[in-house]
Amino acid sequence: EINLRNHSSLHKLFYSLEDNQDMIKEIDQKASQYETNVIPEFLRDLTKFADQDDLILSTPGHHNGHFYDRHPAGAVMKEFFGHNLFRADVSDSVFELGDMMTHEGGPLKAEEEAAKAYNADKVYFCTNGTTSANTICATAVLKNNDLVLFDRNNHKSLYNSALIMTGAKPVYLPTDRNADGLIGPLTKESLNENKIREEIAKVDPDRAKVKRPFRMAVLQLETYDGVFYNAKYLIEKLGRLCDYILFDCAWGGYEQFVDVLRDLSPLQLSYGPDDPGILVTQSIHKQQAGIAQASQILKKDGHLKGQKRYVDHKHFNHAYLKYVTTSYSYPIYSSLVVNAKMANSPACKSWWDDTVKLSIKFRKRLLKESKLFRPLVPLKINGKKWQDISTEVLMHDKQAWKLSPSDDWHGFNKIDDNEVVLSPLKLTVLNPGIDLSGEEYAEEGIPGVILENYLHEEHIIPEKSDIYSTLYLITPGESNVDMETLFDALMRFEHAYLDKQALSEVMPQLVKKFPDRYKGYTLYQLCQEMHQYYKQNHIFELERDLFLKTTFQDYVMKPGQADFDFNENKSQLVELDNLKGRIALEGALPYPPGVFIVAPGEKWQQIDIDYFKILLSAAATFPGFEPEVQGVYKDSGKIVGEVLRK
Incomplete structure (x- = not known):
């Protein structure tokens, strides 16, 4: 044992190493090997490049952050984020770092690492969020008038990508809510094949008789509130009806690493030629090791090779190149690379x-x-x-x-x-x-x-x-x-x-911002006032019934056509009280969770009007607790929505 505090011991160590160059070489090799094993190539290359502090005469124009030195605001930002962020914020001009779009070098190795960790055939990294990941999947598979089996819990981004951008035709599936408004799963009855074919007949009678009527099913794999599907159950119910299933797993992705969830993942299953192709999107930034907007697509469809319905890499990457940026955020991309390495770690x-x-x-x-x-x-x-x-x-x-x-x-x-x-x-x-x-x-x-x-x-x-x-x-x-x-x-x-206790003691910022409204209130008093408001307006019954409508297939036009008419200025703003029976050209929703109450192309119903009136009235009654609402606006003192002009 060598005591490093003792000078004679240090001399012994020095001379021991000096006399044993083989030991030094072995230590160096082991250290280098360890670094290679635990630090992914892309990150090694990026940190090396940043350390070089090259003269940058390409994009991005801040040039290693030096542009920011010219103004106090820039100096504050640079000081806050640190020099390394700006040195690592580079462009595809740095060919030493590989190519994200053609999947070469360090980026390819990182995607292969992710595919191994998550048990996918292939993985595609996205630095502009799962909205883009969903768009890539939808546009790679769907075309105009394709039939889509569509989970009514789907996020707004999936309406936009799978329905509006492609022109596909939805068959909507109703979903459950509990008395707290928590987002539950698809209803048992809606997953019956005979029931599904009845619903298809309402929008496309001919395809109701086809063996495999849906080009794609677009489903949530985990709801916002943590209700996690057994993918095997869904595939047994729906797989034979669909060419592909897109599982939006924005709120999951970690399931394969958790004992009670592992068997639920569609990526853990084995598939044959009669099964659907599987696409899974994950928001790595939500509960995994990703920076905001870090997302990935997991593709498992090798069992379809040789079939007409198969989407190969060349065609899938064609959609990928349409919707990824040519100016990747290297810090975000690095987090995807590191997440893959961590997910593949024995620990x-x-x-x-x-x-x-x-x-x-x-x-x-x-x-x-x-x-x-x-x-x-x-x-x-x-x-x-x-x-x-x-x-x-x-x-x-x-x-x-x-x-x-x-x-x-x-x-x-x-x-x-x-x-x-x-x-x-x-x-x-x-x-x-x-x-x-x-x-x-x-x-x-x-x-x-x-x-x-x-x-x-x-x-x-x-x-x-x-x-x-x-x-x-x-x-x-x-x-x-x-x-x-x-x-x-x-x-x-x-x-x-x-x-x-006095509300001013418990929530002083709220009382300071709205002194006239909450002066003299106790916390208990505020809670009871709002509770009585919910109770009197039957808020949970409304939230439940909104997603159990029997009229989902009664839409007047496809969402894509509604959006086209909106862009053609064929719409008008109509007061909320007068919206019943009018065709929505813009969908309406509260955020979170970002799930449409009224989808583009549907007729407004009284239950929709009642819900938004209660939501917006609550905001007026209890300032400081306003929800974000999209698709319903205040205009000249009135509450309005955008519908097809008569």
Whole structure:
């Protein structure tokens, strides 16, 4: 043993190494080999290039950030982000870094690493979000008048890409909501083949009789609220009807690394020539190791080779080149490269195991210590309280997360057995206000949006709120300290609510911004006013029924035609109260979650009008809690929507 604090020991080490050049060479080789194994080629090349600090006379024009030195604002930005960001923000002029568009060099190796990690045939990296990833998939497969089986939970970007941009014709599938407004799965009845063919006949009678009527099914693999489908279940129900299935997994992607979710992934299944081709899009930035806008496409369709319906790499990449940028963000791309390396690491599963364990411990503590809040989990499993079950068992037993039609704790009433599982990494905290099983309002309630705004004032940022809940995305980026901080904040809110503390003490920024509205209020008082508003307006019934309409196939024109007419100025603004029966040229939705209530080409119904009136009236009644609404506007003091001109 060599003591590095002792000079004689240092001399011995020096002379020992000097006399043993082979040892030095071996250490150097081992270090170099280790770096090669753990640091992906693209990142090594990029950091090397940035360290060189080359003279840049190409794009981007800030030229290693030096342009910013000419103004205080630029200097502040440069100081904040650091020199390396600007040195690494380069263009495709640097051919030493490989080619993203033709998939060569370091970029190709990184995509191959991702394909191995996620069990895909091929992976395509996108630096401009899953909106672009979805567009690439849709336009690679679909053409005008193709029939698309379309999940009504789909994000706005999929309406735009799969329906509007391609001119395809949708057959919409209804979805469930529970009494808290949480987004549930496709209804059991809607997945029956005979029912689907009846719905096809409403929009295209001839194709209702075809063996495989759909060019593509466009489905959510995981809802915003963590309801995760069993892909095998969906493929068994729908696969024989579709050439391809596009699974939008923007809110997942980590499932293959989590024991209770792994078997649910469509990428873990084996396929034959009669099965559909599989495309999966993932927002790597949502719950994996990606910078904002980092997304990837996973393609698994080698089993279709030789068939007419197969989309080969050349044709798929043709769509890819249409919608990716020629000026990639190298920092964003680097995060995709690193995510692939991390996902392929032997340690990856242990990171996710630790994260699941962290989320379970938080849920248990909430069940044991909180008087008001509880996590969305079953109260008991086989007669034993959820919080009394071993954490190790909960980590690995799918039964602890399964949503069964025979259970009522989750409030989803139209699901099938083995259809869905609740993700342990979507932490939903339920507030008082509604009974999910009985679908009845409580005497008192704490609306989710109030708790969400409180947490923002406490410098804690949840993902979103629903009627009586808040959602938190748990990743390997969390620590015990983080979860303690969240728990303590919830307990402070709980005490303030029960003690009826002044709102000015609990949410001072809100009261400061709207003093006339909230002066003299207690937190309890505000919660009850908003709760009564929800209760009187039957908000959850509206949200549920909006996605269970029996009229989904009654649209007057395809979404693509509606959008074309909008661009041709064939629309007019009509007051919300007068929209019933009018054809929407622009869809309308609240954001989040970015899911259309009224899709382009549909007729406005009274239920749609009632929903937006309640939403916008709530914003006026409770300033500071305004939702983002798209497709319904204030214009000259009136609330209007864009419809086909008469």
